[in-house]
Amino acid sequence: MNDFLVLIQEMLDNLGIDFRLEIVVEYFPFFLKGAALTVGVSLAGIFIGMVLGLFIGLGKMIKFWPLRLPFIWYINFFRGTPLLVQLFLIHFAVMNLILEQPNTIASLVVTLSLNSAAYVAEIFRAGIKSLDKGQAEAAHSLGMNKFQVMRYVVLPQAFKRMIPPLGNEFIVLLKDSSLGAIIAAPELLYWGRAAVGQHYRVWEPYLTVAFIYLILTLSLTYLLNYIERRLDTE
Amino acid sequence: MISVKNLRKSFGSLEVLKDISLEVQAQEVVVVIGPSGSGKSTLLRCMNLIESITDGHVYIEDVDITDKKTDINEVRTEVGMVFQQFNLFPHKTVLENITLPMLVVRKWNKRDAIPKAKALLKKVGLEEKADAFPDSLSGGQKQRVAIARALGMEPKVMLFDEPTSALDPEMVGEVLEVMKQLATEGMTMVVVTHEMGFAREVGDRVIFMDEGIVVEEDKPEEIFGNPKHERTKAFLSKVL
Ligand SMILES: Nc1ncnc2c1ncn2[C@@H]1O[C@H](COP(=O)(O)OP(=O)(O)O)[C@@H](O)[C@H]1O
Ligand SMILES: [Mg+2]
Numbered sequence: 394m395n396d397f398l399v400l401i402q403e404m405l406d407n408l409g410i411d412f413r414l415e416i417v418v419e420y421f422p423f424f425l426k427g428a429a430l431t432v433g434v435s436l437a438g439i440f441i442g443m444v445l446g447l448f449i450g451l452g453k454m455i456k457f458w459p460l461r462l463p464f465i466w467y468i469n470f471f472r473g474t475p476l477l478v479q480l481f482l483i484h485f486a487v488m489n490l491i492l493e494q495p496n497t498i499a500s501l502v503v504t505l506s507l508n509s510a511a512y513v514a515e516i517f518r519a520g521i522k523s524l525d526k527g528q529a530e531a532a533h534s535l536g537m538n539k540f541q542v543m544r545y546v547v548l549p550q551a552f553k554r555m556i557p558p559l560g561n562e563f564i565v566l567l568k569d570s571s572l573g574a575i576i577a578a579p580e581l582l583y584w585g586r587a588a589v590g591q592h593y594r595v596w597e598p599y600l601t602v603a604f605i606y607l608i609l610t611l612s613l614t615y616l617l618n619y620i621e622r623r624l625d626t627e
Numbered sequence: 628m629i630s631v632k633n634l635r636k637s638f639g640s641l642e643v644l645k646d647i648s649l650e651v652q653a654q655e656v657v658v659v660i661g662p663s664g665s666g667k668s669t670l671l672r673c674m675n676l677i678e679s680i681t682d683g684h685v686y687i688e689d690v691d692i693t694d695k696k697t698d699i700n701e702v703r704t705e706v707g708m709v710f711q712q713f714n715l716f717p718h719k720t721v722l723e724n725i726t727l728p729m730l731v732v733r734k735w736n737k738r739d740a741i742p743k744a745k746a747l748l749k750k751v752g753l754e755e756k757a758d759a760f761p762d763s764l765s766g767g768q769k770q771r772v773a774i775a776r777a778l779g780m781e782p783k784v785m786l787f788d789e790p791t792s793a794l795d796p797e798m799v800g801e802v803l804e805v806m807k808q809l810a811t812e813g814m815t816m817v818v819v820t821h822e823m824g825f826a827r828e829v830g831d832r833v834i835f836m837d838e839g840i841v842v843e844e845d846k847p848e849e850i851f852g853n854p855k856h857e858r859t860k861a862f863l864s865k866v867l
Contacts, residue, residue, distance in 0.1 A: 530677050531714035531773075535728035535780060536704035545731060549718050 394418055416597040420588040427581035428605050434498065434580060435567040438505030439513075442566075443559070445506065446513025453518060464514070471511035477572050480504045484576045497578035501570065509566050516558045520551035553624060560617040564610050571606070581605060628653045628784060628815050629674060634683035636669055643669050645839040646683070651784070651817055656810045658826040658847070659819045661836035662862055667819040670836070671786045674817070675706045688783065704732060707777030711789040713769040715761040715776070721748065722757040725776045733780065747775040751805050767798030771805055778809075785809065787818040823867060827851055835859045 394402070394415060402414045452464035471479065484500035492499075524547060532542040574582035581602055588598035629651040636644040643666045651657050659667050672678035674685055676692055676699050685692050692702050716724050725744035729735045735743075748754045751771040761769055770790055777785060787806065791799040803825050810816060810829050820826065826833050826847055833850040835843045835858075843850065843859045851867075854860045 525712075525714075527710060527712050527714040528716065531708075531710060531716075532728075533700075534675055534677060534703055534706075534708040535776070536700045536732040537728065538700050541731050545727060546716055550716075553718070 411596075413592075413594065413597055416588060416592050416594055417601050420584060420598065420601075423584040423587070424581060424601060424605060427579060427584040428609065430498070430578075431567065431570050431580040431606075432609065434502050434505060434573065434578070435563065435570050437502045438509050438566050438570070439559070439563045441502070441506035442509030442513050442562075445510035446517055449510055450514035450517035450521075453514060454521070468511045468514055471508050472515075476504070476508055476569050477575065479508055480572055480576060483507070497573065497576050500576060501573040501578040501580070505566055505570060508569075509562055512562050512565075513559065516555050516562065517551070519558075520555040521547055523554060524550055556624065557617065557621055560613065560620070564613050564617075567609060567613070568606065628655070628688060629817070630684075630686040630689075631670075631674070632684045632686070634670070634673060634685065635681045636666075636673055636678065637681045643839050644673070644681075647839075647841055649834065649841060649844070651815060653783075653815050654813045655831045656816045656818065656829055657832050657834060658830035659817065659834045659836060660821070660823070660826060660862070660866075661842075665836045666839045667836055668788050671708075671788050671817060671819055674786060675703050675708055677708070700732070704728075704780045705783045707780060707782035707785040709770070709773050709777055709785065709787045709790045711792050713761075713766070713773045713793070715769055715773055717761050720758050720760055721753065721764070721772050724761065724772060725779045728776070729779050744775075744779060747778055748772075750778075750808075751775045752801075765798060766794045767801045770794065770798075770802045774802075774805055774809075784815045784817070787816065787820070789819050789821065791820065791822060821866065823851070823863075835862065837862070 398414055398418065405412050405414070449464050449467055453461060453468065455461045455464070480500065483504045484495055484497065488495040488500050488503070528546055528550065529542050532546040537545070570580055571582040573580045574586055577583060585598040585602035589595055592598075629649075631647055631649045634644055634647040635642065647670060649657075659670065661667055669678055673680050674687075676685075680693050683693070687702055687706060690697055690702060692699060715721075716727065719727060722741070722744055725747060726737070726740040729740040729743065730737065733740075745754060745757060748757055751774060753768060753771055753775070756764065756768065756772070761772065764772065774785075774790075790806070791802050794802065799822065803822060806816070806818070806825070807829055818825070818830070830847045832844060833847050834841055835850060835854075835856075837858050843854065843856050845855075850859065851863065854863055
């Protein structure tokens with residue numbers, strides 16, 4: 394520990410606070426590694442979720458109801474059951490069936506992707522529904538087919554409206570990725586639990602982990618607000 | 628040019644168009660008037676199948692657009708439409724609003740589309756607004772861009788659904804001016820409007836609609852000077 398941290402430790406001791414900074418220092422590289430994985434699986438989750446969610450959202454808008462049904466139930470299932478249950482199902486049941494040696498990180502990414510797809514599908518649908526239907530009518534009246542109307546007129550405008558809710562979904566996903574600790578995916582909280590296990594101390598690891606999550610989510614919130622302001626002035 | 632035969636349109640149990648038949652000749656300007664809710668917009672929207680047709684037929688240049696085999700997108704390029712609410716694409720510049728359908732529907736390349744779009748902007752008096760976004764335009768300017776965009780497809784007919792009803796009074800004139808010019812150039816036009824001055828001056832024929840039927844149709848002089856039906860008289864006495 395450097396002099397500065399020694400000084401702080403002394404201050405804490407003098408105040409009668411039982412907090413051992415050396416645990417934080419010892420585990421800090423692992424926390425950083427875990428945080429990087431947390432951000433990584435969340436990014437993968439939101440991107441795969443966006444692609445899947447787009448198709449599921451479109452699927453839910455099919456006029457012929459028997460074709461619409463699977464999409465509706467996909468959304469119902471992933472929004473209506475706990476993420477932890479989904480994670481267990483996918484890691485211990487589904488992935489176990491596909492792979493000989495289920496990989497915890499892969500299971501976490503798959504679960505986060507499938508789960509966020511359900512939310513993105515709804516965000517996507519709301520984005521399209523919020524557009525004035527005159528936009529599509531005008532495009533059709535110019536001879537555009539359904540695909541062209543989507544591609545050139547509806548989606549570009551819907552995407553812009555989807556950015557704020559998608560950002561919120563990403564923040565939720567980032568926090569929920571901590572469930573990966575339970576199947577031992579080495580993300581941020583996993584390393585927190587490892588530190589607890591080694592030192593039989595709870596305050597230092599969990600407070601540090603919480604603090605790192607807070608930094609991540611707050612920076613994302615500020616970034617989002619900035620993007621929203623930029624979009625507004627456009 | 629347009630032939631509507633026994634057209635019926637219902638929204639659920641509400642019958643909005645009740646057995647409408649009418650003809651529009653090439654180069655003719657037909658003005659449709661009538662009280663709000665009488666089915667004028669619906670009639671216009673059935674002419675390019677933006678609204679589905681419950682029964683009857685609409686022919687555009689002898690092509691039955693209600694026939695399932697008809698490529699409706701192809702027909703729509705021949706039938707321009709101008710809406711009360713302009714419906715410009717807010718994420719595209721004025722120029723891009725006009726070139727977008729040229730590029731993706733007509734498949735022209737940019738080198739042909741851009742000069743054409745600029746010429747159209749000049750025609751409606753907005754060449755200096757090419758790079759502006761629709762949000763920065765006044766209502767009258769927006770509607771002129773919308774007209775230019777529709778003209779970009781080089782349609783054979785133009786449908787106008789109350790093109791000046793959403794405008795501040797001082798902007799009505801500039802839009803009507805563009806429409807007058809189009810009429811002089813020989814464009815076939817069907818215009819739903821409450822601008823009786825325009826109907827009188829530019830219209831070749833006026834159709835008075837009420838409650839989903841064509842009550843009376845005649846030359847503007849006759850409709851305005853010598854209306855035959857009580858309902859026409861009652862309506863005109865209210866709006867004139
Ligand atoms: N999409 C729709 N669904 C249900 N009713 C509609 C719809 N569009 C129009 N109508 C009804 O059809 C009638 C005629 O409407 P419209 O053609 O807009 O009349 P106008 O343009 O002459 O004012 C009105 O009673 C209106 O409420
Ligand atoms: Mg109307």
